[in-house]
Amino acid sequence: MSGAPVSEGDKGKANGVGKALATHDLDGHHLPPSPAPSTPRNGRKYALMTELVYTESNDQYNASSVPIYQSATFKQTSATGGAGEYDYTRSGNPTRTHLERHLAKIMNADRALVVSSGMGALDVITRLLRPGDEVVTGDDLYGGSNRLLKYLSSHGGIIVHHVDTTNPEAVRAVVNSKTSLVLLETPTNPLIKIADIPAISSIVHTANPSAIVSVDNTMLSPLLQNPLDLGADVVYESGTKYLSGHHDLMAGVIAINDSALGDRLFFTINASGCGLSPFDSWLLLRGVKTLGVRMEKQQANAQRIATFLESHGFKVRYPGLKSHPQYDLHWSMARGAGAVLSFETGDIHVSERIVESARLWAISVSFGCVNSLISMPCRMSHASIDEKTRKERNMPEDIIRLCVGIEDADDLIDDLSRALVQAGAVNITPDGFRALGAGQVLGEGKPSSAAASG
Numbered sequence: 435m436s437g438a439p440v441s442e443g444d445k446g447k448a449n450g451v452g453k454a455l456a457t458h459d460l461d462g463h464h465l466p467p468s469p470a471p472s473t474p475r476n477g478r479k480y481a482l483m484t485e486l487v488y489t490e491s492n493d494q495y496n497a498s499s500v501p502i503y504q505s506a507t508f509k510q511t512s513a514t515g516g517a518g519e520y521d522y523t524r525s526g527n528p529t530r531t532h533l534e535r536h537l538a539k540i541m542n543a544d545r546a547l548v549v550s551s552g553m554g555a556l557d558v559i560t561r562l563l564r565p566g567d568e569v570v571t572g573d574d575l576y577g578g579s580n581r582l583l584k585y586l587s588s589h590g591g592i593i594v595h596h597v598d599t600t601n602p603e604a605v606r607a608v609v610n611s612k613t614s615l616v617l618l619e620t621p622t623n624p625l626i627k628i629a630d631i632p633a634i635s636s637i638v639h640t641a642n643p644s645a646i647v648s649v650d651n652t653m654l655s656p657l658l659q660n661p662l663d664l665g666a667d668v669v670y671e672s673g674t675k676y677l678s679g680h681h682d683l684m685a686g687v688i689a690i691n692d693s694a695l696g697d698r699l700f701f702t703i704n705a706s707g708c709g710l711s712p713f714d715s716w717l718l719l720r721g722v723k724t725l726g727v728r729m730e731k732q733q734a735n736a737q738r739i740a741t742f743l744e745s746h747g748f749k750v751r752y753p754g755l756k757s758h759p760q761y762d763l764h765w766s767m768a769r770g771a772g773a774v775l776s777f778e779t780g781d782i783h784v785s786e787r788i789v790e791s792a793r794l795w796a797i798s799v800s801f802g803c804v805n806s807l808i809s810m811p812c813r814m815s816h817a818s819i820d821e822k823t824r825k826e827r828n829m830p831e832d833i834i835r836l837c838v839g840i841e842d843a844d845d846l847i848d849d850l851s852r853a854l855v856q857a858g859a860v861n862i863t864p865d866g867f868r869a870l871g872a873g874q875v876l877g878e879g880k881p882s883s884a885a886a887s888g
């Protein structure tokens with residue numbers, strides 16, 4: 435029983451754009467329809483699952499795999515303006531261009547730019563800011579993003595407002611004529627909170643037409659959500675995660691529809707030298723082609739694991755669960771729930787023991803990889819947010835984040851069951867087990883065979 439909200443394919447929407455991967459929830463009910471797609475860009479003509487793998491190459495030998503132009507320089511025909519399309523790889527490289535065109539197509543953008551990491555992408559966007567400018571962002575966001583914004587506020591003269599982005603009115607309350615950038619994560623990492631991209635974009639653009647709404651789409655990837663179609667001006671993602679899928683490269687992607695804004699962002703990339711290398715561009719292009727099959731399996735597995743934990747009484751945060759407080763909002767914007775979920779145990783030491791008892795789940799930061807990971811964000815990915823701030827922002831110290839891969843779901847559940855039992859996180863009865871601590875008890879569950887014997 436998979437039970438995941440994943441449909442059989444992705445055909446059926448006009449021009450194949452914005453096609454819903456999920457049509458039914460666990461109980462077989464229809465999910466809300468996906469948002470209407472905007473005009474397809476970049477000649478996109480097939481369903482997204484097809485466009486992910488379909489690339490057109492103008493290689494002279496018709497190579498099926500785009501060549502890696504591992505060259506820093508390109509010869510010119512004269513000293514005075516004789517450069518062809520490329521002169522120097524920091525400014526442009528054919529392998530990188532091929533990847534950027536492919537990403538623009540699948541992100542439904544006019545232009546995509548690739549850089550050396552997700553943080554590099556955010557850095558390029560924040561170079562649009564000037565001292566005195568204001569930024570509005572969430573009270574739950576990736577630790578590295580928080581660190582960069584904190585640095586800009588202490589060293590760059592930027593005023594940063596952290597508000598509850600689940601409430602558009604909280605954004606309205608702080609947006610003003612000095613607001614230059616509104617930065618949203620949805621779902622957030624790691625508390626899986628949802629921001630209403632259309633409502634917030636409309637509030638921001640009405641209050642200050644020159645403010646830029648930027649969405650970090652790392653948690654879902656373009657397969658599941660297209661913020662540019664929902665009112666955002668800029669979307670960026672860590673290509674280190676789902677886009678590449680194997681934790682073998684670092685990359686960041688920025689996508690835009692405004693050509694003047696694209697030129698300003700490209701200027702920074704060329705001037706600062708953070709464009710993605712030819713080899714990493716090639717690796718990322720290869721990874722993107724399997725994004726569809728990877729994500730379908732990952733979110734099917736995530737749905738089973740979230741359901742397993744919730745049914746054993748744990749407080750689980752996952753937008754594929756009806757209990758998520760913003761379930762309807764999430765599904766009005768996205769075509770899937772992704773494969774990152776978090777849950778609480780009520781005791782930081784119990785959480786530590788669970789993480790350290792898992793065998794199949796690697797203790798590791800990051801997500802979006804084909805293998806499953808387990809972590810404690812307050813100790814790992816979000817440790818750069820100090821304890822006081824974490825407390826002010828209601829970040830549970832015991833929270834465990836699961837980043838689900840493509841393994842067999844029963845193996846993952848067995849290993850997790852064994853870790854829960856070994857860590858003393860559950861109360862074992864002759865009929866099954868239930869969460870101890872903070873978890874709300876939703877029902878009895880039977881320990882898996884591994885847990886019972888382990």
Ligand SMILES: Cc1ncc(COP(=O)(O)O)c(C=O)c1O
Pocket residue numbers: 551552553554576578579619623650652653671672673674675684685686
């Ligand atoms: C939501 C989110 N955005 C951005 C980043 C930054 O990406 P990168 O590690 O590729 O710099 C990360 C993780 O690192 C992340 O989790």
Ligand SMILES: N[C@@H](CCSC[C@H](N)C(=O)O)C(=O)O
Pocket residue numbers: 576578623798799800801814815816818
């Ligand atoms: N030591 C790193 C931690 C990277 S966290 C990576 C990823 N975004 C995640 O959420 O797991 C740092 O401090 O940046």
